[in-house]
C-alpha cells in the first residue's frame with residue numbers, strides 16, 4: 271500500500287522519491303488535456319469577489335504559503351499576505367475590506383490554523399483549505415477544499431506535501447489569472463512546466479549520492495549552518511533550514527542573503543557551511559557576492575543553482591524550469607541533505623525528538 275515503506279529504510283526517503291509522481295498526478299487531476307485548470311467555479315468566484323488573500327499556515331506549510339504569495343501576485347495579480355497561524359490568531363492585522371482566507375495544512379488538523387479558521391468563520395469570511403486529508407477538520411470547517419493528492423505522508427519531516435502545496439497554489443493562481451485575462455497566467459504553460467518539474471525532480475533524486483557526500487564532508491560534524499537566498503530562494507532557504515534542524519539537530523538558519531551583513535554574518539566561523547540558493551536571474555549575482563562575503567570569513571560555501579545560471583564550480587546544478595516554479599526543484603537537494611545528515615548521524619530520521627506529525631494543541 272501507499273503507507274508501506276517497502277524496501278526503503280525510512281519513509282522520508284520514500285516520500286522524497288514520490289515527488290515526481292505527485293507532480294504528474296496533480297497535473298492530471300487539475301489540468302485538462304489543453305492545460306486548462308479544472309477548478310470549482312464557485313471557488314474562483316468567491317476569490318474574485320475578494321480584494322486580498324490571506325494565507326494562514328504553520329511550519330512547512332507556512333513556507334509553502336510564502337512561495338504561493340509570489341504565484342498569486344504574479345499570475346493572478348491578487349495582493350496576498352502570508353501569516354503564521356499561531357501569530358495571526360491572537361494578533362490579527364487590520365484586514366482588507368473583502369478578505370479571502372487560504373489555509374494550507376498537510377494534516378488539516380493543526381490547532382493553530384484551526385483557531386484562525388474558527389475566528390474568521392465567526393466574522394463571516396470565506397475560506398479555502400488546501401490539504402492532503404479529505405474530511406479533515408480544516409477541510410470540513412472551511413467553505414472550499416482542494417486536495418494535495420500526495421498520498422499519506424508518514425515521516426514527521428514534511429517533503430511531498432510542501433511541493434504538492436506549491437503546485438496546487440500554482441494551479442489555483444493560473445485558474446484565477448486566466449479567468450481575469452491576466453496575460454502572465456495565459457502565457458504560463460503549467461502543464462508543460464509540471465512535466466519538466468517531474469523530470470527534473472527525478473534527475474535530482476537519481477544523483478542523491480552526491481548529496482550524501484556533501485553531508486558527510488561538511489554537515490555531519492557541523493554545529494551550525496546557513497541557507498541563504500533572495501526572494502523565493504529565501505523562502506526555500508527557510509524551508510531547507512527547517513528540514514535540517516528538524517531531523518539532524520544542527521542549528522540551521524534560513525536567511526535573506528542581503529540581510530546577513532547586517533549582523534548575522536558575525537556567526538560565520540572557519541568551516542561553517544553556507545548554502546546559497548540561486549535560481550532567480552535578477553538576484554543571482556547579488557547572492558553570489560553575499561556568498562563570497564561569507565567565504566572571506568571562513569565559510570564553506572555550497573551552491574544550488576539552475577543550469578542557466580550555473581558557473582563551472584557550482585556544487586548542485588538543478589534543471590531549468592520557469593523561475594516561478596524553481597522552489598519545486600531547489601528544495602529537493604535540501605530535503606536529501608537533511609535526510610542524509612540525520613542518517614549519517616545515526617538518528618531516527620522519521621521520528622525526530624520533540625516533534626509530532628500533527629500538532630493539535632496551541
Ligand code: G6P
Nearest residue numbers: 328329330331375376377380626
Ligand atoms: C507539525 C509538523 C510540521 C508541519 C506543521 C504543520 O509541526 O511537525 O512538519 O509543517 O505541523 O502541519 P500541517 O499538517 O498543518 O501542514
